[in-house]
Every structure is written in structure tokens, then in C-alpha cells.
Amino acid sequence: MDMFNKVTAFLQQALETREPSINLLDSFVDNWKAITNYYIETTDESRPVKQTDIPWRLRQMLDILVYEETQQGEETGPCMEYLLQHKILETLCTLGKAQYPPGMSQQVMLFFSKVLSQIQKPVLHLINIYRPVQKLVHLCGLPDSKTETEESQFLFAVCTRVKKDPYVLNYILEITKDSQKRCGSTSDEAVEEGCSGASSPERAPSPPSPSSSAASSCSAQSGAHPSSSPQTATGIIPVLMHLGKSEKSRVMLRSMESLLLLVSLPQEDTGHLLADGTILCHLLAQRLTELYCLIPSSLDPADIHSYSCAQWRDQFTQDSTEESQSFPGSENVHRFFCFLDYCNELTKEAPRVLGVKMARAIHLQWLKGVIQPHLLQMSEVGILVHTALLSCSVRHIRSPALLEELVQFLLGSDTHCEQRQDTHSHILRYRLIEHCNHISDEISITTLRLFEELLQKPSKSILTNLVLRNLEKRSYRLPGSGVTDERHGVESDVLEESEELEEDPFFTDMYEDSGFGGQEPLLSLPSVRERHNPSAHTQVADIVNSFLCLVPQEAKTSHLVQGAGYDTYVHDAHKLLKECIALSRDWNWPDSAKTTESNPATDFYEGHFLQILFDRIARILEQPYELNLQVTSVLSKLAVFPHPHLHEYLLDPYISLSSGxxxxxxxxxxxxxxxxxxxxxxxNVTDKLMMIRRQLMGLEEETMVDHVTLMKGVIVLEEFCKELAAIAFVKLPIEEQ
Known part of the structure; x- marks a missing residue:
């Protein structure tokens, strides 16, 4: 019993002598006073802040604020009230600007960052919060800054808070009526500078020499403006763009992520705010132009074409950076395409009004201001490199707004039928099409690759501009002739051309051997009379066999090589067709061909693009192998699109063509x-063809063979005819449904 009483007495004494509970406000005030007392009492101005207790005091104040918020709920606690009433953030901002003690600015930015990220209640709308935040933003991005890491963290915290509470964006941007006027005038001047020399492309200056860096010629065309400097253009946008050029990858990444947070605010009014109240669009286009101008013009086009698509975050990963260093100048190429992908991301995530304005600025400053003069120059080396870079850029562009501006830049917006003499309505378009038939085979191949990349983009206007506008009236047909399902009752003289083809000894000789690939028989070929009212199967056989039988038997060699049969092309054609159907699903193309009127025929012109392609195909027996592959690849891409006029014009061998x-x-x-x-x-033409084919497949070493260009042309021709037959085979059943 005595022992029990002693234990009870001991516990009672412990309870009576316990330390009283800590008052949060008193502790907060004590920590703040300890900081201010340091400035009163210290005499050593060179002592670094990390050797003082200031960082510890700031951490204590932060912990108290965070803990208080969890205890107070919706109400503002006394410590936060004290911080606001006594303008503690204002004072800290002043101390950070003075850098006293040395390193104080880093501590201030860290404190601001943690307050903005750890306090859950909205605070940026409070004047004693956003005013010091604005002042601290002005201290970021200064020349030779030693605090880039802390600056990027602070700005990221600000942008994260704005993303959470979009209505405070106006406070952070510091937009006034005067600043809106300045930004508007900056945009206007950027447009004028971006278009100078581009509106009259014939007189556009050329680079001083093909082998020199493009930077000298770009600098005069990039639309630079003095307000792009963070020292003359205040606000968070110029600072983020400035830090986005940092050599520290973490700072660069944080800055780009911060800008993406601001741009991706979904509200349309924030889009208008960023588009009209800041110089974001101008700075973005200017940065893209700067990076493009750093790419050396001595690059090998083959290296450019082999460059795989980059994502903007790739530049911050060690492995990706090392893999990209595969050819001279690849680092500059990689940086440019990473930033182009970043522009893709920005314009896709931004509200429409902002995305369109960013894309327009890129169009004016980069495409028109820099690329167009290079494409219109006389230097073949310059044309080659910049066409290859543009082709690779087309592959990278995925943003609808950017793609629309790109198509407008390359092709224009004309939708009426082309005329042969019309070569000046859109000079760049006509010049690029001319380059497909350039005296330099390399330029022709590279430009054809550019158009092939374009044909793979989800833009209806590309097909309309290049081809479909010229086929709309179907004036390529003889007046009075109809589509396949309208042939019933048509007089035999309308099909005179088709009858002549069948009766020609050349064609009847080709049908004698109906084997293909050594395995597959051709589909039964109907007569002209049977085609007056054909079934779907008959039409498939009719058209497919017409292409398969074009190349004479003595010039065929694919059936002698394993794996070169027709089945492979059918499989590839199915895949291509699915892709094209998915691409054009929302383009509202007609299901059947437009009915033609029986009025006199108008002169038909296939348009500049198809004219060049047909001219190239006509010379397939005398052109380099690589050029032939590229021409046939572009035509195959066109043929697979499910538009009835395009299908009829490219894949129907029996249309009655109008005169000329x-x-x-x-x-x-x-x-x-x-x-x-x-x-x-x-x-021994077949033996020689077989030898060339095996050499092309890498099965034999290359040896001297007579007529090698002709032989390679024949091989490409045979493969092209099989490819067209396969495309017709997979398309016709769909169109007959």
C-alpha cells in the first residue's frame, strides 16, 4: 500500500511540474524577431547565411504555418495573420534583393516556394502575398545569376499555384492596359519583321555560302525584338523563357514545365490574357528560330532523314542525349527538334485562341522569316539541307494549330482548279513541286520525301490542294462516260480506247501466261462486253489483272525470288488502307464519284503536282533507282486514299480519257x-534482271552489268505495278459495298 501511494505521488508531481503548452504565435514571433535581431546585432557582413541560424528560423516559421493550417481548418490562423499584417514576405524580399547576408536570396526563394506549395488555402490573391511574389519574380533571370536552381523551383511553385487557382493569373502576369499595348505593338513588329523578305520571296537573300553556318542569315530574319530580353520585358513569361535556355538541365526542365502549366490553363479568358497581354508567342517563335539557326548547313541530308522523332523531355535524359550524338551537328539538331516538340505540346494544350496565335507567330518568324528564303535560294546545297530539315519538321509536327499553319505556308489555301500557266499564286508551293523534277536528283528525292511526309498528316486540305481540286469535275473523262456502275447501256464507241487495248497484240501476248509469283493465278479477266454490267468480283479481276499483266513476262523476275510475291503487297496495302481510312474518316469525302454532265469537255489539267509525278514515272527507265523508289512511293500513298475520284483516276485502267x-x-x-x-x-535480259535484283537485295556482290539503270527501272516498275494491283484489290470490295 505504501508503494502504491509513492507511485501516485510521483505521478502527481510530474503532472504539476510539466512544461506548459507552446503558444504557436509566440513561437512564430520569436523566430521572426530572431531574424530581425541578427541584422541589428551583427557586424560581420561577409558571413554566409548558412553559417547563421536564419535558415533554421525560416524552417521553423514554415512548419508553424503548415501546422497551424491543419489545426485551424477554414479560418486563417493568428500566425498567418501576423505574417500578412507585418508584411514579412515584403521584408524578406528586400533582404533577398540585398543579398545580406550573402546567399540570402536563395533562402528567401526556398521559403517562398515552400509557403506556396505547402499552404493549401488560396493565398496568391492576397495583396501581401502576390506583391512580394511579383517583386521576387523580378529578381529572377538576371544576368550571371547564381541562384538559377532556386529561381526555377520558386517559379514552378508559383505556376503550380496558378494552375490550382487560375483566377490569380492576372496578379502574377502584372498585366495593365499599357503593357497590353506594348505587347500588341511587339507582336505587330514581329509580324512585320518575320514577313520582311518573305512576301517577295524572289528577292529573298541567300546565305553567304553553302558551307557556312545558317546563323548569320537567320539572325537578320528571326524577327528579334529588344523586348524579348528579360531585362526589358518584365514578368514571369520572359523570365521562364530566359531560364529555359539555362545550361543546367534541371533548371531548364523546371522552367519549361512551369510555362506548360500556365499555357495549359483551360479557360478561354486565360488564353486571351496570355495571347494579348504577354509576348509569349513572340518569344516562343524567336527561341525556335534561334535553335534552327544554330544547325550547321553542312549536314548530310541522309543523317537528317534518319533522325528519329524526338520528344521534348528526351533532352533531359542521359541515355537519349548520348544516342542522339551520332553525326556531326546532331546535338544542335536534337535541341531544335526537342523544342519543336515542346511547341507542339504548348499549342495542343493551350486554349484555342492562344494555340492559334502561338502557331501563327511560329509561321511568321520561323517558316516565312527563315526557312522560305533558304528554300528559294539558288544554292543547291542549301536547298537540299533545308528541305531535309523541313521534311523532318513535318514529321515532328502533330499539333492541329501548327499543322494548319504549316500547310498554309507550304501550299496556300487555294481550292479552285489549277491552270497550267498559274505559277505565281503561291510561289513557294510551285517552286517545291518544281524541285521534285530538279536537275539534282538529290533535291528531287528530298523534296518528294517532303511531300510524302505531308501526305501522312491528318489534314484534308493537303489532298485537296495538291490533287483533288483538279479532279472534282472529273473532266479527265470523255464526256458521256460514267463510273464503273454506270457502264450499263453505254455505247461501245465510248469504250473504244479500252477495246483497242485488248485487241492490241502486245496486250494479248501478255495474257497468255497468267501465272504470277509462280503460285497465284490471275483473277479471270472479263471481256469489254461483260464489263457493261459487271459484278464486284469481275471489277476486281478486271482492274487487278490489268496492272499485274502490264510488265511483259520476259521482264518479270519477282516470281524467281522467295518472299517477293504479290501476297506481301496485299498485306501492306491492307495496312495502308486502314491508316488512310482512319486519317480521312472525318473529312466528309463522298462515297461515290460525282455524276458528270454531258456537256462538252473542258480542258483537263491534272495539276502541277500530278504532272510532275507522271513526268517522273514516264522516265522511270532512265532515272536513278532511289529516285524511282521515291516517286512510286508518293504515287502509292495517293492511290490508297479512299476518295472515289482519286481512286478512279489512279487505279481504273478502263476510264475513257478526254482528249489530251x-x-x-x-x-x-x-x-x-x-x-x-x-x-x-x-x-539474256531476264538473267541480267535477276542478277540486279539479287544485288539490290544484298544476296550478291555488286558487279558491272550493262544497262544497269534500265534494269533497276524495270525492277521498280514491276514492283510498282504489283503494289497498285494490291491497292486496287483491297480497295474495290470496300467501294462496291
Missing amino acids: ARSLFSTLVRVIGDLMQRIQHIH
Whole structure:
């Protein structure tokens, strides 16, 4: 019993002598006074802040504020009230600006960052919060700054808070009527500078020499403006763009993420605010132009074409950076395409009004201001490199707003039928199409690759501008002739051209051997009379066999090589067709061809683009192998699109062509006629063709063979005809449904 009483007495004494509970406000005030007393009492101004107790005191104050918020709920606690009433953040901002003690600015920025990120209640709308935040933003991005890491963390905290509470964006941007006027005038001047020399492209200056860096010629065209400097353009946007150029990858990443947070605010009014109240669009386009101008013009176009698509975060990963260093100048190429992808991301995530304005600024400053003069210059080396860079850029662009501006830049917006003499309505478009038929085979190949990249973009206007506007009236057909399902009752003289083809000894000879690939028989070929009211199967057989039988048997070699059969092309055509159907699903193309009127035929012109492609196909027997591959690749891309007029013009061998018109099939027929004349004078032509094919496949070492260009042309021609037959095979059943 005595022991029990002693324990009870001991516990009672402990309770009576326990330390009284800590008052949060007193502790907060004590920590703040300890900081202010340091400035009163200290005499050593060179002592670094980390050797004082200031960082510890600031951490204590932060912990108290966070703990108080969890205890107070919705109400503002006494410590936060004290911080606001006594303008503690204002004082800290002043101390950070003075850098006293040395390193104080880092501590201030860290404190601000943690307050903004750890306090959950909205605080940026309070004047004693956003005013010091504005002042601290002005201290960021200064020349030779030693605090870039802390600055990027602070700005990221600000942008994260704005993302959470979008209504405070106006406080952070510090937008006034005067600043809106300045930003508007800056945008206007950027437009004028971006367009100078571009509106009259014939007189656009050329780079001083093909091998020199593009930077000198770009600097005069980039639309630079003095307000792009963070010293003359205040606010968070110029600072973020400035830090986005930092050599420290973490600072650069944080800054780019911060800008993306601001731009991706979904409200339309914030989009208008950023578009009209800041120089964001101008700075973004200017940065893209700067990076493009750092790319050396001595690059090998093959290296550019082999460059894989980059994502903007790739530049911050060690492995990706090392992999990109594969050719001279690849670092500059990688940085440019990473930033182009970043522009993609910004314009996609931004509200429409902002995304469109950013894309427009990029169009004016980069595309028109820099790329266009290079494409219109006389130097073949310059044309080659910049066309390759543009082709790679087309592959990278995914943003709808950017793609729309790109198409407008390259092709214009004309939708009426082209005229042969119309070569000045859009000079760049016409010049690029001309480059597909350039005296330099390399330029032709590179430009054809550019158009092939364009044909893979989800833009209806590309197909309309290049091809479909010229086929809309179907004036390539003889007046009175109809589509396949309208042939019933048509007089036989309308199909005179088709009858002549079947009765020609050249064509009847081709049908004697109906084997293909050594395995597959051709589909049964109906007569002209049967085609007056054909079934779907008959139409498939009709068209597919027409392409498969074009190349004479003695010039065929694919059936002698394993894995080069027709089945492979059918599989690839199915895949391409699915992609094109998915691409054009929302383009509202008609399901069937437009009915033609029986009025007199108008002169048909296929348009500049198809004219060049057909001219190139007509010379397939005398052109380099790589060029032939590229021409046929572009035509195959066109043929697979599910538009009835495009299908009819490129894949129907039996359309009755109007006077002076030509189709893809009629062009190939003339090539075959030329081929038949040439191979008659070549001994053992099949053996030589087989040797060339095996060399192209890497199965034999290259040796000297007579007529090698012709032989390679024949091989490409055979493969192209199989490809067209496969495309027709997979498309016709769909169109007959």
C-alpha cells in the first residue's frame, strides 16, 4: 500500500511540474524577431547565411504555418495573420534583393516556394502575398545569376499555384492596359519583321555560302525584338523563357514545365490574357528560330532523314542525349527538334485562341522569316539541307494549330482548279513541286520525301490542294462516260480506247501466261462486253489483272525470288488502307464519284503536282533507282486514299480519257511500250534482271552489268505495278459495298 501511494505521488508531481503548452504565435514571433535581431546585432557582413541560424528560423516559421493550417481548418490562423499584417514576405524580399547576408536570396526563394506549395488555402490573391511574389519574380533571370536552381523551383511553385487557382493569373502576369499595348505593338513588329523578305520571296537573300553556318542569315530574319530580353520585358513569361535556355538541365526542365502549366490553363479568358497581354508567342517563335539557326548547313541530308522523332523531355535524359550524338551537328539538331516538340505540346494544350496565335507567330518568324528564303535560294546545297530539315519538321509536327499553319505556308489555301500557266499564286508551293523534277536528283528525292511526309498528316486540305481540286469535275473523262456502275447501256464507241487495248497484240501476248509469283493465278479477266454490267468480283479481276499483266513476262523476275510475291503487297496495302481510312474518316469525302454532265469537255489539267509525278514515272527507265523508289512511293500513298475520284483516276485502267488527258495507267502503258523496244536489243535480259535484283537485295556482290539503270527501272516498275494491283484489290470490295 505504501508503494502504491509513492507511485501516485510521483505521478502527481510530474503532472504539476510539466512544461506548459507552446503558444504557436509566440513561437512564430520569436523566430521572426530572431531574424530581425541578427541584422541589428551583427557586424560581420561577409558571413554566409548558412553559417547563421536564419535558415533554421525560416524552417521553423514554415512548419508553424503548415501546422497551424491543419489545426485551424477554414479560418486563417493568428500566425498567418501576423505574417500578412507585418508584411514579412515584403521584408524578406528586400533582404533577398540585398543579398545580406550573402546567399540570402536563395533562402528567401526556398521559403517562398515552400509557403506556396505547402499552404493549401488560396493565398496568391492576397495583396501581401502576390506583391512580394511579383517583386521576387523580378529578381529572377538576371544576368550571371547564381541562384538559377532556386529561381526555377520558386517559379514552378508559383505556376503550380496558378494552375490550382487560375483566377490569380492576372496578379502574377502584372498585366495593365499599357503593357497590353506594348505587347500588341511587339507582336505587330514581329509580324512585320518575320514577313520582311518573305512576301517577295524572289528577292529573298541567300546565305553567304553553302558551307557556312545558317546563323548569320537567320539572325537578320528571326524577327528579334529588344523586348524579348528579360531585362526589358518584365514578368514571369520572359523570365521562364530566359531560364529555359539555362545550361543546367534541371533548371531548364523546371522552367519549361512551369510555362506548360500556365499555357495549359483551360479557360478561354486565360488564353486571351496570355495571347494579348504577354509576348509569349513572340518569344516562343524567336527561341525556335534561334535553335534552327544554330544547325550547321553542312549536314548530310541522309543523317537528317534518319533522325528519329524526338520528344521534348528526351533532352533531359542521359541515355537519349548520348544516342542522339551520332553525326556531326546532331546535338544542335536534337535541341531544335526537342523544342519543336515542346511547341507542339504548348499549342495542343493551350486554349484555342492562344494555340492559334502561338502557331501563327511560329509561321511568321520561323517558316516565312527563315526557312522560305533558304528554300528559294539558288544554292543547291542549301536547298537540299533545308528541305531535309523541313521534311523532318513535318514529321515532328502533330499539333492541329501548327499543322494548319504549316500547310498554309507550304501550299496556300487555294481550292479552285489549277491552270497550267498559274505559277505565281503561291510561289513557294510551285517552286517545291518544281524541285521534285530538279536537275539534282538529290533535291528531287528530298523534296518528294517532303511531300510524302505531308501526305501522312491528318489534314484534308493537303489532298485537296495538291490533287483533288483538279479532279472534282472529273473532266479527265470523255464526256458521256460514267463510273464503273454506270457502264450499263453505254455505247461501245465510248469504250473504244479500252477495246483497242485488248485487241492490241502486245496486250494479248501478255495474257497468255497468267501465272504470277509462280503460285497465284490471275483473277479471270472479263471481256469489254461483260464489263457493261459487271459484278464486284469481275471489277476486281478486271482492274487487278490489268496492272499485274502490264510488265511483259520476259521482264518479270519477282516470281524467281522467295518472299517477293504479290501476297506481301496485299498485306501492306491492307495496312495502308486502314491508316488512310482512319486519317480521312472525318473529312466528309463522298462515297461515290460525282455524276458528270454531258456537256462538252473542258480542258483537263491534272495539276502541277500530278504532272510532275507522271513526268517522273514516264522516265522511270532512265532515272536513278532511289529516285524511282521515291516517286512510286508518293504515287502509292495517293492511290490508297479512299476518295472515289482519286481512286478512279489512279487505279481504273478502263476510264475513257478526254482528249489530251492522261492517267496513271495510260502513262504506265507508254512506259511499257518503250520498255518492249529497249529490251529487244538486250541479250539474256531476264538473267541480267535477276542478277540486279539479287544485288539490290544484298544476296550478291555488286558487279558491272550493262544497262544497269534500265534494269533497276524495270525492277521498280514491276514492283510498282504489283503494289497498285494490291491497292486496287483491297480497295474495290470496300467501294462496291
